Amino acid sequence: MNQKHCVQTNMAKSGILVIVSALVVLAVCGVFAEEKEYVLTLDHTNLTETVAKHNFIVLEFYAPWCGHCKNLAPEYEKAASELSSHDPPIVLAKYDASDEANRELSKQYEIQGFPTIKILRDGGKKVQEYNGPREAAGIVSYLKKQVGPASAEIKSKEDATNLIDEKSIFVVGIFPDPSGEKFENYLTLAEKLRGEVDFAHTVDAKHLPRGGPVNKPTLRLLKPFDELFVDFEDFEVDAMEKFISESSIPIVTIFDNDPNNHPYVNKFFEGTNAKALLFVNFSSDFDAFKSKYNDVAVLYKGDGVSFLLGDVEAGQGAFEYFGLKPEQAPVIIIMDTEEQKYVKDHVEPDAIAAYLKDYKDGKLKPHVKSQPIPEVNDEPVKVVVRDTLQDMVYNSGKNVLLEFYAPWCGHCKSLAPILDEVAVSFESNADVLIAKLDATANDLPKGDFDVQGFPTMYFRSASGNLSQYNGERTKEAIIEFIENNRDKPAQSDSAKVDSAKDEL
Numbered sequence: 001m002n003q004k005h006c007v008q009t010n011m012a013k014s015g016i017l018v019i020v021s022a023l024v025v026l027a028v029c030g031v032f033a034e035e036k037e038y039v040l041t042l043d044h045t046n047l048t049e050t051v052a053k054h055n056f057i058v059l060e061f062y063a064p065w066c067g068h069c070k071n072l073a074p075e076y077e078k079a080a081s082e083l084s085s086h087d088p089p090i091v092l093a094k095y096d097a098s099d100e101a102n103r104e105l106s107k108q109y110e111i112q113g114f115p116t117i118k119i120l121r122d123g124g125k126k127v128q129e130y131n132g133p134r135e136a137a138g139i140v141s142y143l144k145k146q147v148g149p150a151s152a153e154i155k156s157k158e159d160a161t162n163l164i165d166e167k168s169i170f171v172v173g174i175f176p177d178p179s180g181e182k183f184e185n186y187l188t189l190a191e192k193l194r195g196e197v198d199f200a201h202t203v204d205a206k207h208l209p210r211g212g213p214v215n216k217p218t219l220r221l222l223k224p225f226d227e228l229f230v231d232f233e234d235f236e237v238d239a240m241e242k243f244i245s246e247s248s249i250p251i252v253t254i255f256d257n258d259p260n261n262h263p264y265v266n267k268f269f270e271g272t273n274a275k276a277l278l279f280v281n282f283s284s285d286f287d288a289f290k291s292k293y294n295d296v297a298v299l300y301k302g303d304g305v306s307f308l309l310g311d312v313e314a315g316q317g318a319f320e321y322f323g324l325k326p327e328q329a330p331v332i333i334i335m336d337t338e339e340q341k342y343v344k345d346h347v348e349p350d351a352i353a354a355y356l357k358d359y360k361d362g363k364l365k366p367h368v369k370s371q372p373i374p375e376v377n378d379e380p381v382k383v384v385v386r387d388t389l390q391d392m393v394y395n396s397g398k399n400v401l402l403e404f405y406a407p408w409c410g411h412c413k414s415l416a417p418i419l420d421e422v423a424v425s426f427e428s429n430a431d432v433l434i435a436k437l438d439a440t441a442n443d444l445p446k447g448d449f450d451v452q453g454f455p456t457m458y459f460r461s462a463s464g465n466l467s468q469y470n471g472e473r474t475k476e477a478i479i480e481f482i483e484n485n486r487d488k489p490a491q492s493d494s495a496k497v498d499s500a501k502d503e504l
Contacts, residue, residue, distance in 0.1 A: 037077065038077060038080035038081040038083075038084050038092065039060075039076060039077050039080045039092050039093060039094050040091065040092070040093035040094070041093070041094055042059070042093050042094065042095045043095065043096065043099070043101065043102055044101050044102045044104065044105050047095060047102075047105055048105070048124070050093065051120050051123060051124040052123040052124060053123070054091055054120070054123065055121060055122060055123065056090065056091075056119070056120070056121055056146075056147050057091045057092075057093060057119075057120050058090070058091065058092045058093065058117060058118070058119055058120075058130065058143060059093050059094070059095060059109075059117070059118050059119075059120055060072070060076060060092070060093070060094040060095070060115050060116070060117045061094075061095050061097040061106060061109065061111045061114065061115065061116045061117075061118070062094055062095070062096060062097065062098075062114050062115045063096065063097065063098035063114045064096065064098065065098070066098075066114040066115065068114065068115055069114050069115045071134075072115050072134055075134060075135050075136045075139065076092060076094070076136075076139065078136035079092065079136045079139035079140050079143070080092035082136070082140050083140055083143060083144075086144065086147075088147075090143050090144075090147055097111050097114070097116075098114075109127065117129075117130035118130060119143075119146060119195065128146075128194070128195045129195055130142075130195065131195050131196060132195075145198070146194065146195065150187065150190035150191040150194045150199060151173065151186070151187060151190040151199040151200055151201050152199070152200045152201075153200065153201060153202065154172065154200045154201070154202040154207050154208070155202070155207070156207055157206075157207050157209075159207065160200075160202075160207050160208055160209060161209075163198070163200050164198075164200070164208075164209065164222060165198070166209075166224060167224050167260060168198065168224070168263075169197055169198070169221065169222070169223050169244075169248045170197075170198050170199075170200070170221075170222045170223075171190075171197055171198070171199050171200075171219065171220070171221050171222075171244060172199070172200050172201065172202060172208060172219075172220045172221075172222065173186040173190075173199070173200075173201040173202075173217070173218075173219055173220075174201070174202055174203075174204075174205045174208075174214050174217065174218045174219075174220055175201060175202075175203060175217050176203055176204075176215060176216070176217075177203075178201060178203060181235070182217045182235035183201075183217070185235045185236065185237050185240070186201065186217075186219070186235060186240070188237055189237050189240050189241060192237070192241070193241065193244065197244060197248070205218070205220070208220065208222070209222070210222055210228055210229040211229045211231065214231070216233070217233070217235060218231050218232070218233055219231065219232040219233070219235070219240055219243070220232075221243070221244060221247050221248070223247070223248065225250045225264075226250055226251050230247050232247075245267075245271070248264075248267055249264060249267050249268055249271060249306060250264055251294060251297045251298060251301060251307065252290075252293060252294050252297045252307045252308070252309050253265055253267075253268040253306070253307065253308040253309070254308075254309055254310075255268075255277075255308055255309065255310035255311065255314055255315060256282060256310070256311040256313075256314045257311070257313070257314050265308070268306055268308050271306050272337065273304050273305055273306040273337070274304055274305045274306070274334065274335065274336045274337055275305070275306050275307075275308065275334070275335045276297075276305055276306070276307045276308070276332065276333070276334050276356065277308045277310060277318065277332070277333045277334075277335070278293055278307075278308070278309050278310065278330065278331075278332045278333075278347075278352070279310045279311070279312050279315050279318065279319070279329050279330065279331050279332075279333075280309070280310075280311070280312065280329055280330040281311070281312050281313075281329060281330075282311040282312075282313070285330060286309075286311075288349055289309065289330065289349050289352075290309065292349040292350065292352055292353075293307065293309055293349070293352060295353075296352050296353050296356055299353070299356075300356065300360075303360075304337075305334075305356070312326050312329045318333075322341065322343065322367075322369060323369030323370070323441065323443075324343065324345070328345035328346065329345070329346075330345075330346065330347050330348075331343065331344065331345040331346070331347060332344050332347050332352060332355060333367075334355075334356075334359050334364070338446065339446070340366045341366060341367045341368075341369075341443075342359055342364040342365075342366060342367055343367040368386055368387075368443050369386065369441070369442060369443040370385050370386030370387040370442050370443070371385040371386070371438060371441045371442055372385070373385055373387055373388055379420075380420050380423035380424050380427070380434065381403075381416075381419050381420055381423045381434050381435060381436050382423075382433060382434070382435040382436075383435070383436060383437075384402065384435045384436065384437040385437065385438075385441075385442050386437075386442040386443050386444075389437070389442075389445070392433070392435060393435070393460055394460075396433065397431075397462055398430075398431050398432060398433045398462055399431055399432045399433070399459070399460070399461050399462050399482065399485075399486040399487060400432075400433045400434075400435060400459070400460045401419075401422070401432075401433070401434050401435070401457060401458075401459050401469070401478070401482060402435050402436070402437060402457065402458050402459075402460065403415070403419060403435070403436040403437070403455050403456070403457050404436075404437055404439040404444075404449065404451045404454065404455065404456045404457070404458070405436055405437070405438060405439065405454050405455045406438070406439060406440045406454040407438060407440065409454040409455065411454065411455055411473075412454050412455045414473075415455050415473050418473060418474065418475050418478070419434055419436070419478075421475045422434055422475055422478050422479055422482075425475070425479060426479075426482070431462060431486070431487075432482060432486060439451050439454065439456075448466060450468070456468070457469040459481065459482065459485055461485055461486060461487045462486070462487040463487045465485070465487075467485065469481055
């Protein structure tokens with residue numbers, strides 16, 4: 001080996017050593033180290049143990065395939081990072097509730113969809129729904145309030161200004177002497193509702209932005225609509241909760257594209273009252289209807305009916321749900337506590353009061369949503385709509401397997417070719433019918449069918465026995481179920497006479 005080659009080789013070795021050394025230094029310094037994750041990842045092996053160790057922990061139930069979960073993930077992580085330095089630290093965790101091994105523990109938290117976030121207190125003994133924002137800053141702000149006392153003390157006007165959001169519902173307990181049963185009941189209520197409403201208490205009403213002085217325990221609800229504040233003096237926990245629920249909804253809830261109105265729209269739909277919804281074009285008809293509708297709402301205040309005035313543009317989802325079209329506006333819809341619906345389209349402002357009176361007097365005929373009856377229905381799986389349900393299912397005298405589906409449901413799409421095969425296998429059996437009904441476009445009769453998800457299948461035998469199918473979604477399993485549960489078709493009166501003649 002010549003000298004030049006040796007020098008080059010030594011230089012190359014030296015260069016490699018320098019690079020390797022540099023990489024080691026960078027690794028030690030953390031340049032190539034994995035970025036720390038502040039959100040704890042839990043599973044069935046450590047969930048219960050971890051929750052039991054914390055007086056306060058926030059737990060997200062997620063599924064890896066869920067788009068909303070993916071959108072939340074970076075915001076949740078960012079919030080966890082910031083809250084880790086809070087005093088005391090606030091711990092955020094996540095739990096894959098879609099994993100088969102994790103599902104059993106998920107059931108005790110009653111998870112209905114993803115993502116679901118729960119606040120767990122006292123080692124998991126108290127479970128509270130997270131009702132806050134889904135972006136990092138909002139999550140941080142919301143949880144800082146949740147980790148403190150359920151009711152903050154207001155000692156000055158400055159305290160009130162810092163605590164009270166003029167655009168939100170805020171409840172203040174006024175106690176000249178903050179002790180005794182009424183004060184304890186108030187704190188119990190504040191703890192119970194702390195995820196839904198902000199609470200504070202004070203010894204003097206003069207610190208508050210609205211309302212006059214009081215000399216006895218008083219519950220004051222501040223709100224950004226209607227009378228702006230309302231006082232209440234019954235300190236039974238249930239009575240206070242009912243008062244807050246009813247007072248937190250405007251006399252007329254406005255449903256438009258303004259995000260400030262959305263919390264009240266949610267409260268409106270979550271309420272237990274019957275609901276009156278009036279949809280008009282805000283750009284042209286708002287002023288003509290607002291005053292008249294408000295007068296009717298005032299008339300029925302406290303009478304079990306809540307009122308909403310919605311913009312047609314914002315209410316597209318409502319129109320689809322009720323099976324209506326925007327051109328039917330102005331339209332008023334009444335939905336009672338049994339979910340019966342009553343509809344009057346092209347309503348005039350002066351006709352609203354009379355329509356509500358007819359509803360209260362029981363004079364209105366319920367509106368039933370149905371797709372049009374198909375002109376052609378010759379596929380193996382027959383189409384049922386609400387208007388043909390009676391004839392095709394209840395009165396057909398056939399053994400009917402009826403699928404309730406949603407057009408967007410992936411599981412329903414996977415089931416469709418299987419049901420086609422089942423239907424074809426029974427084509428020579430006139431007493432068996434395989435059918436489907438779009439449960440998003442047709443109202444279901446109350447009581448018979450419990451449809452909580454899609455697809456849901458029910459089997460009604462020819463003699464009227466009704467049962468839900470919960471077996472495997474295979475051709476063989478469904479056929480076996482039908483064969484085991486089918487009856488012969490019920491005979492018509494004329495058939496019975498002919499049979500009697502034959503016997504004679």
